[in-house]
Amino acid sequence: MLAPRMCCLDLDTFFVSVERLLDPSLRGRPVVVGGRRGGRGVVTSSSYEARAFGVRSGMSIRDASERAPRDAVFVPGHGEAYSDYSARARQIVERYSPIVVAASIDEHYLDFRGCERLYRRDGDTDDDSTILRVVREMTATIDRELGLPASAGIATSKSMAKVASGLAKPQGVLIVRAGTEADRLAPLPVRKLPGIGPVAETRLHALGIDTLGQLVAAPESMLRPIFGAYTAGIRLTARGEGSDELGRERPAFREHDPRGAVAGTISNERTFAETSRDTAGEVLSELCERVGSRARHRGVVAGQLTLKLRYTDFHTLTRGKTIAPTSVDFELHRIILELYREARTRTLPIRLLGVALAKLRLDSIQLPLFGAGERRGIAVDRVREKYGYDAVHLATTLRRRNRRD
DNA sequence: TCTGGGGTCCTAGGACCC
DNA sequence: TCTGGGGTCCTAGGACCC
Numbered sequence: 001m002l003a004p005r006m007c008c009l010d011l012d013t014f015f016v017s018v019e020r021l022l023d024p025s026l027r028g029r030p031v032v033v034g035g036r037r038g039g040r041g042v043v044t045s046s047s048y049e050a051r052a053f054g055v056r057s058g059m060s061i062r063d064a065s066e067r068a069p070r071d072a073v074f075v076p077g078h079g080e081a082y083s084d085y086s087a088r089a090r091q092i093v094e095r096y097s098p099i100v101v102a103a104s105i106d107e108h109y110l111d112f113r114g115c116e117r118l119y120r121r122d123g124d125t126d127d128d129s130t131i132l133r134v135v136r137e138m139t140a141t142i143d144r145e146l147g148l149p150a151s152a153g154i155a156t157s158k159s160m161a162k163v164a165s166g167l168a169k170p171q172g173v174l175i176v177r178a179g180t181e182a183d184r185l186a187p188l189p190v191r192k193l194p195g196i197g198p199v200a201e202t203r204l205h206a207l208g209i210d211t212l213g214q215l216v217a218a219p220e221s222m223l224r225p226i227f228g229a230y231t232a233g234i235r236l237t238a239r240g241e242g243s244d245e246l247g248r249e250r251p252a253f254r255e256h257d258p259r260g261a262v263a264g265t266i267s268n269e270r271t272f273a274e275t276s277r278d279t280a281g282e283v284l285s286e287l288c289e290r291v292g293s294r295a296r297h298r299g300v301v302a303g304q305l306t307l308k309l310r311y312t313d314f315h316t317l318t319r320g321k322t323i324a325p326t327s328v329d330f331e332l333h334r335i336i337l338e339l340y341r342e343a344r345t346r347t348l349p350i351r352l353l354g355v356a357l358a359k360l361r362l363d364s365i366q367l368p369l370f371g372a373g374e375r376r377g378i379a380v381d382r383v384r385e386k387y388g389y390d391a392v393h394l395a396t397t398l399r400r401r402n403r404r405d
Numbered sequence: 406t407c408t409g410g411g412g413t414c415c416t417a418g419g420a421c422c423c
Numbered sequence: 424t425c426t427g428g429g430g431t432c433c434t435a436g437g438a439c440c441c
Contacts, residue, residue: 014441034409035409040409041408041409041410042408042409042410043409044409044410044441045441056406057441058406058408058409058441059406059408060406060407060408060409061409062407063406063407063408103440103441104412104440104441105441106441107441194439194440195438195439195440196439197438197439197440198406198438198439199437199438199439200438200439228415228416229415229416230415264412264413265411265412265413266411267410267411267412268410268411269409269410269411270409270410271408271409271410304433304434306434306435314407314408316436316437317435317436318434318435318436319434319435320433320434320435321433321434322432322433322434352409354410
């Protein structure tokens, strides 16, 4: 009864592909997105030409600079263009199935159950071949209309479809027929399974478990210390028997519940340049302005505020607090400074500071009831809309900017 | 693999309440 | 004043994903 109707559609080397649309001279050359050559940061995407030299996502830009050939192009990235192309890809995807879930900026899941008769054509040998043809049409449409290469996997479960889309790259479509999942997965390294990261991978290797076939055969008592409550689910997905529920949409596309609670978090963080003379208070002030502004844009207030602090030895800690819901910069700033003073116990220099808003809810207070703080926040945003983000700042942010100039 | 920045989800301990 | 056990919220940390 089970049939491969879950589809994972993935845009190939998405950031690189968009960069090549913005600058066609990048075509055919090794491209690394994430920062300028020799600078700080990590690789967020690399072209196949760059991968041939060992450049991988997540690698430091410095490391990538050493590996990449001289004609490689390093670009910091164009976030707005990525969002724009992602939205356009989604519009195309939605023509093909009513059930679409965005998993990330370059990844969509589709459910084709019940679509077989709608799409059936004379040449199709069976329902599976119908779906395969339609998905091929979909990736071809994305390529034709947007100029973006895409791959897709089709399987009976979401996780199998995801693995299949990885196997299909570049620019391929792979269908995994019902009943063949376990054989497909067994030879793959454990790391290929969604949900197994570097930590679990290392621990599995230590137990002599390298492939998904070995993982499936391992006794539960070996796996439980590694996966805890996930153990049963991991074993099922490793056999290709994962869930056929597409799950929740990523927060930006999700609806809020009727009580006003809004899913997700809003956070901004910054790693300091080696030469930075910035002081913590000033950076925190700027971060509070950013998250506060994003919250007001979304029309939400936050009921929880969290500070993140990372020392130069990479020891990282967070300190959070439940607060009276707000999105006002100076209130966030006042509380974040309290958290900072409590958290900053070592004398070591700081590498990173972050501010996160959580427990979001709709800011449903009617306009006349706005307190002075809310009015000020909105006024600030109005000025910024007119004159740009830098037109208004908290006094501490301003002091810092003036000194820098 | 000397490690960015945006997220999600789970765990575990403690406070507090009944 | 000592006691049990469950429920829920808060907080900190960590694995994982793109």
